[in-house]
Amino acid sequence: MIKNPRQIFWYLLSAMIAFTVGCAERESGQSDTLQKKYSIYTMAEDGQEFLMTADSLSGGRLEPEKSGVKVDPQRIFYELIVHKGYYYRLDAKTQEFLKIGIENKKFTTKSRLKLEGFSAIDNYNWITPDSLLIIGYDDKSAEVKYAKIHLDNMTAVQGKLPLPAPSGGFNWTSVGFSHFMNGQLLVGYTYHAAHDLLGYTTSDTMYVATLSYPALKNLKNYKDHRTTYPGGVNTRQSHFFTDENGDFYFITCPGIALGNNPAKPTAIMRIRKSDGSIDPDYFFNISASPIQNNGYGFWYLGKGKAIVRTERKALFTGMGDHYKVPHFDFYEVDLETQTTTRLNLPLDKGTARQCVIVENGIAYIAVNSDSAGNYIWIYNPENHGLKKGLQLLGQTDYILRIERLN
Template identity: 55%
Template sequence: MIHRYRGPVHFVIFALLVVAFLPGCRKQSSEKEPITGKKYSIYAMMKNGKEYIFQTDSLHSGEINPEKSGARVVPAPLYYELIVRDGQYYSIDRRKSAFVRYKIADGEFVRDTAVAITGFSSVENYNWLSQDSLMILGYDDDARKVRYVKIDVRNLSVTQGTVPVPAPFGNYNWLSIGFSQFLENKLYIGYCYHTYTLDNYTTGDTIYTAILDYPELKPLKTLKDTRSVYPGGVNTRQSHSFVTENGDFYFIACPGIASGNYPQKPTGIFRIQKSHEEIDPAYFFNISASAIKNHGYGFWYVGKGKAIVRTERKGLYTGMKDHYKVPHFDFYLLDLEKQTTSRLPLPLDKGTSRQCVLVEDGKAYITVNSGNEGCYVWVLNPETGALKKGLKFSEDTEYILRLEPLTD
């Protein structure tokens, strides 16, 4: 169940999780009917390694047992690459070169239908072009090209092509797309280059941002910045960028060992101001030099100039072999303009890469896998700083891996 990955950065994480929690593929019989009309989707892994998806209307309170209330994911794992929209679930099956839609049937989360796509071994970044039109970007190692596929999810019709992002050069043999964002009829793509082998990799010292006209995808300019490395990350796994109410675009760069693996560079937040078409040279929120003093990865906007960042805490893990399973992550509330940080008084979290923050109606819902203190959804009011426990998960829950809205 371990396959050749599309890039070096997350291969170790994926392999460790699969080996450590390799679930059986035996089909379970169940009388549970498909669940419809709910507000939220949650993907959880149990301590026995089995994975479940369930849907709920409330995150504020109550207790849930995913194994009893959810649909078993068959085959697992899918938690890194799911795309959720309007109550539907999608991903790319790298082994069968297909875009897949899933469904809940007979108590299991299984493949519904699929359409063939070519040259796509990964999902690096995705964007919804409209309510029903999805665009996915990925690096094709064999062709040494960045590819796109546009999918009409109503009938699974596809259009494919390539994006004129320069191929790896010199000693570099891989490319990672860390963000893709449409701004004023232009497509911004942040990327970096790697040199990797099966057991090691390094990242180049430059962040590249291609600006392309859209929909022609004609290159207009390429921005470069060396203040940090590895812009963003795979956005099916967690958020790394966003656009604020006034049209400014922010992204985080992640040189920590779980992404860029260039730890001597700082984790930093960059800004592209509305209509400026350049990375703001006067703005750099240096997370590693702040009170956080560590590297961070996930980055979520909560409104009114504030964001949440999820950061490592040094000294609690020994390397990638235990990075995912040791509780060592903190959550900080950031003021982007003042460049200030405030640690949220949450238990230490575990799980290297998770879709773990959902923002709705002025509240931030944060899932925490704390180990000894259990798994909860926590509810934060960013305006007042008030924080309280919400939905509780049964004691046999190991990880809450994904939390997302079922409707937009």
């Protein structure tokens, strides 16, 4: 049976961990998270997962077993959308979009919205501050589906995007980014061949479709063979952003842990605000830079600088140990000069993590280190200063997510 390629590597990893199902539900009550600034999601050495809230990441200590709330169901750290004190996720089994809060120290479903044809979210994008566009591939119909969700009343309008179906040995489509620009919707995507848990790879081509909005008619198409898998699943971590000039930057992800076409280079590419098109002269080849490896996460620091999270391929043997072996570096990249500088941080572990928050020009970076501890580090790009902030204690093995809650 064909598996969702977005989840294939997670299935391999989760075979080593017990999977817990079930979700508490309440009819009423106010979320305990509405007044806190930050959300922190951790995993303990025994596999238990906890959510905590905090007003500062700059210092102090937290012990999840004492101050956290157990996540229920567990193993959902790849799936969350965090917004205004609530957590949103798609339940693949029921095809329901859930709004979840923390009430009386319990992870509590507040409301449910049925979304036919959705088993996973490839990509989400904000239409307004309280309305959401989610996109995912439906293997039954071989179509890329979308849903425009109004979070205030949990209603949705659904449809399909006019993207060509996979063919020629490919049987899955992944949308790596969607971006509103100049009254149009830009959609970056690629195709996969996915036959079983081990037989998964990605086309050697990336595509960008320009669609009218809201009619969603296909206006033009772009394809590029230099790299593949534009963007990535942004419920897991950031892969794109818009700079101060309105130009849109995205990273491509052909590495073993996402595209599984590591012969292709990881690259940063740009769509210009001026004409809404891929800049043909801009191709920042990360793999050919001093980094010399594939990268995944991509976060904007401001003033033309960004952070890229990159793997060291010499330190792991394959997907079986990719998640648990410390082998990730963080680099500051200069988008204009296309230069790179490694941040002096301990080697990090965890394949895909929402592990960077940038606020007021300061980056908060969660690092899981077997030797140096689990800290949120504070990086100031103005003076390249690095210092330790909040420490996660107890049995913490991974800081899986940090994000702004309110």
